Amino acid sequence: MNRTLFLLPLMMLVILAGFFGWSLLSGRDPASIGSVMVGRAAPRLSAPSLREGEPALTEALLRTGKPVLVNFFASWCAPCLAEHPLFTRLKEREGATIIGIAWKDKPEATRAWLARLGDPFAKAGYDTDGKLALDWGLSGVPETYLIDGNGIVRLHFRGPITERDLSVILPLLRGGS
Amino acid sequence: MLEFLLALLTTATVAALLAPLLRRQIVRRDRLASDTAVYRDQLAEVERERGRGALSVAEADAARTEIERRLLAAADRDKAEPEADASWHRFLVPAMCLLIPLFALGLYLRIGQPGLPAAPFVARSVPAATPDQSRDVAQAVAALRARLAEKPDDVEALSALGEALTHQADGVVTAEAQGLLRRALEKNPDDARAMFYLGLADAQGGDSRAALKRWGELEQRSPPNAPWLATLREEMQRVARAAGLPAPAAPTPPPGPTQDQMQAMQNLSPADRQQAIRGMVEGLEARLRASSGKPEDRDGWLRLANARRVLGENDKAVEAYAKADALGTLEPRLLADWAEVHVRQLQPGTAPSAAAVAVLERLEKAEPRNALALFYLGAADFARGDKPSAVRRWKTLLALLPADAPIRAMLEGKIKEAE
Numbered sequence: 001m002n003r004t005l006f007l008l009p010l011m012m013l014v015i016l017a018g019f020f021g022w023s024l025l026s027g028r029d030p031a032s033i034g035s036v037m038v039g040r041a042a043p044r045l046s047a048p049s050l051r052e053g054e055p056a057l058t059e060a061l062l063r064t065g066k067p068v069l070v071n072f073f074a075s076w077c078a079p080c081l082a083e084h085p086l087f088t089r090l091k092e093r094e095g096a097t098i099i100g101i102a103w104k105d106k107p108e109a110t111r112a113w114l115a116r117l118g119d120p121f122a123k124a125g126y127d128t129d130g131k132l133a134l135d136w137g138l139s140g141v142p143e144t145y146l147i148d149g150n151g152i153v154r155l156h157f158r159g160p161i162t163e164r165d166l167s168v169i170l171p172l173l174r175g176g177s
Numbered sequence: 178m179l180e181f182l183l184a185l186l187t188t189a190t191v192a193a194l195l196a197p198l199l200r201r202q203i204v205r206r207d208r209l210a211s212d213t214a215v216y217r218d219q220l221a222e223v224e225r226e227r228g229r230g231a232l233s234v235a236e237a238d239a240a241r242t243e244i245e246r247r248l249l250a251a252a253d254r255d256k257a258e259p260e261a262d263a264s265w266h267r268f269l270v271p272a273m274c275l276l277i278p279l280f281a282l283g284l285y286l287r288i289g290q291p292g293l294p295a296a297p298f299v300a301r302s303v304p305a306a307t308p309d310q311s312r313d314v315a316q317a318v319a320a321l322r323a324r325l326a327e328k329p330d331d332v333e334a335l336s337a338l339g340e341a342l343t344h345q346a347d348g349v350v351t352a353e354a355q356g357l358l359r360r361a362l363e364k365n366p367d368d369a370r371a372m373f374y375l376g377l378a379d380a381q382g383g384d385s386r387a388a389l390k391r392w393g394e395l396e397q398r399s400p401p402n403a404p405w406l407a408t409l410r411e412e413m414q415r416v417a418r419a420a421g422l423p424a425p426a427a428p429t430p431p432p433g434p435t436q437d438q439m440q441a442m443q444n445l446s447p448a449d450r451q452q453a454i455r456g457m458v459e460g461l462e463a464r465l466r467a468s469s470g471k472p473e474d475r476d477g478w479l480r481l482a483n484a485r486r487v488l489g490e491n492d493k494a495v496e497a498y499a500k501a502d503a504l505g506t507l508e509p510r511l512l513a514d515w516a517e518v519h520v521r522q523l524q525p526g527t528a529p530s531a532a533a534v535a536v537l538e539r540l541e542k543a544e545p546r547n548a549l550a551l552f553y554l555g556a557a558d559f560a561r562g563d564k565p566s567a568v569r570r571w572k573t574l575l576a577l578l579p580a581d582a583p584i585r586a587m588l589e590g591k592i593k594e595a596e
Contacts, residue, residue: 081347082381088352089382116345118352163383163420 035156036137042070042147043135047101047125050110057125061099063151067173069098070145071121072138074105075113080142083160087120090166096173102126103133103141146172198270209255216248317341335361336371343374350378369395369405377412385420389413393425401476402508458484465500475504479511486518494518495532509543516540520553528560529553548574552588564595571595 023030037043047057062068071087073080090096100121102110107126114124127133136145139158146155146169154172157165220241227237321338324331339358343350350358355378361371372395380388392413399406417424442450458481465477482497498515501507507515519533529537534557541550551574558567571592578585 081349085349085378085381086383089384092352116351117349118346163385166383 033139033158035158037145037153037156040153042145042151042153043137045070045099045132047127047132050100050102050107050114050124050126054123057099057101057123059151061123062147063149064097065149066097067149067154068147069096069169069173070101070136070147071098072101072103072127072133072136072141072143074103074141075109076105077141079160081117083142083144083162084117084120086161086163086166088118090169090173091120091122094170094173097122100124101132102128103138104128104130148172198273209251212251213248216244216251219244311345314341314344318345330364332361332365332368335364336368336374339374340370343377350374350381354378367398369399369403373405373409380412380416385416385422388416389422389425400505454484454488458488462497472504475501478504482518483514486514491518491521495522509540512536512540512543513547513549516549516553520549523553529557546573546577548577551577555591559591559595568592568595 022028042059042062045057045059045062049056062070069087069090073084087096087098087100091098098121100123102124103126105126105128107128110124110126114121130138136143137156142160144155144157144161145153148154155168161169223232223237223240223244226232227234232240318338318341321334321341324334325338328334335357339350339354339361342354342357346354355375358371358375358378361368362375365371372391376388376391376395378388379385379391392409396406396409396413399409413425416422442453445453461477461481461484465474465481468474468477478497478501482494482501485491485494485497495515495518498507498511498518501511502515516533516536519536520529523529523533534554537550537554537557540547541554544550551570555567555570555574558564558570571588575585575588575592578588
């Protein structure tokens with residue numbers, strides 16, 4: 001009885017060390033919280049247009065038969081700046097349709113930001129109070145969703161997209177649905 | 178201070194770990210003593226009970242025998258245990274002393290990075306753009322746009338505007354900037370700035386391979402002392418690492434003495450060393466003369482010229498500088514060295530030769546306040562009879578000299594003579 005009690009802290013240590021080691025070496029991303037959106041129909045989309053004189057954004061934009069990228073961004077967000085050139089390239093070289101939604105940002109600040117950096121978005125809306133983002137399960141900006149031609153969410157990236165992500169995005173964009 | 182605190186902490190930890198190891202022996206002795214004390218108390222109690230009549234004599238005898246039996250058993254156990262415990266004890270401490278440092282060393286060799294340079298906070302913090310700077314950039318953009326409106330084919334303005342727009346967009350090479358840079362590169366395929374920023378645009382757009390290819394070309398075409406090479410290499414390493422691509426190989430360094438040769442040189446006597454150096458210099462010269470003036474030879478000629486200059490062989494150094502200059506115009510710093518070996522050959526009081534004047538004039542053009550050029554060009558003017566020009570150059574030089582410069586008096590004398 002006494003012996004086993006003595007071993008208890010040691011066993012705890014072994015278990016903890018094993019868990020930490022596995023966490024470090026298995027390549028698991030502890031920051032990843034996954035997404036419940038992938039495989040489901042795209043959530044509701046309705047947002048006022050960022051560009052004056054253009055109609056508001058609606059669900060119809062997501063069901064055109066062509067894959068669409070939906071990107072939540074903000075002018076105050078540095079990672080959005082980092083991923084911005086990738087969207088420019090996707091639009092120019094791949095002809096991708098990208099819908100941008102400015103999250104918790106002043107529309108005039110967003111417009112100035114896009115004027116400075118260039119505007120790769122086919123349609124751009126804003127979600128100043130973040131209500132639309134609730135439906136989309138947004139955790140912050142930037143986040144990007146790939147929605148196929150049938151309006152099903154195929155990919156959901158939390159954080160900026162990078163060169164490595166293009167290998168997943170491009171086949172889906174090119175292959176249609 | 179920090180190191181001292183860490184050492185203190187380590188000592189405290191080791192002491193805390195060591196204490197129980199060394200004390201185990203004593204604790205066990207204590208146990209026998211306390212066992213014995215308990216049994217003595219019990220014996221005394223049995224005696225007291227018997228005296229009060231609470232126990233019969235037979236009962237008391239039985240109890241005493243039982244207690245004595247236990248007392249003996251405890252003593253026996255104490256005698257038997259030390260054997261087992263001591264052998265365990267004898268090996269535990271040395272084994273730990275050996276195994277823990279070995280384990281630590283192994284771990285350090287595996288994951289430690291003793292060669293990693295320190296990263297002081299000051300070096301890492303990048304000054305943030307002040308409002309002042311952003312206003313400057315906006316002004317530059319406006320000025321460059323105006324220049325392009327007048328002259329749409331101004332390559333310099335095209336690539337400068339591309340750069341300014343990139344700065345304005347917090348380092349993102351925007352689509353507009355890319356268009357401008359591409360136009361600049363069409364008109365001047367050697368525009369290093371346009372190549373660099375278009376490569377950066379590729380990298381930002383997620384095409385690291387294209388970026389590295391373009392930057393590799395830029396590196397190939399850049400002169401070996403181009404000021405942007407260090408930044409370029411850093412960027413190439415960064416992009417390759419981020420994209421998980423193999424790090425681009427550094428361009429092959431020009432042939433020079435190897436580590437072994439340098440070491441061997443150190444061990445020679447001064448005379449032998451001089452001999453060896455001369456041998457290497459002659460070898461280099463022979464190799465360069467055999468080669469038919471390839472642009473890559475420029476570095477070789479410059480190294481030869483420098484060696485001759487250091488050895489004091491001024492006429493040969495002059496020739497080597499001329500050869501290097503023919504393969505690629507020399508920068509001001511090298512022009513100064515070239516001019517120096519020229520004027521070293523002058524007899525005191527004579528005017529520099531025509532060849533020397535040509536070099537000095539180029540040096541003066543590159544660095545209008547170069548003392549060497551001002552002094553000897555003045556001397557050349559004076560010898561030619563152009564006294565006003567000599568006076569002008571020497572007066573410029575006089576103004577540049579510190580008040581206590583030893584040649585002031587001599588120079589003032591010369592000016593007086595010319596006037």
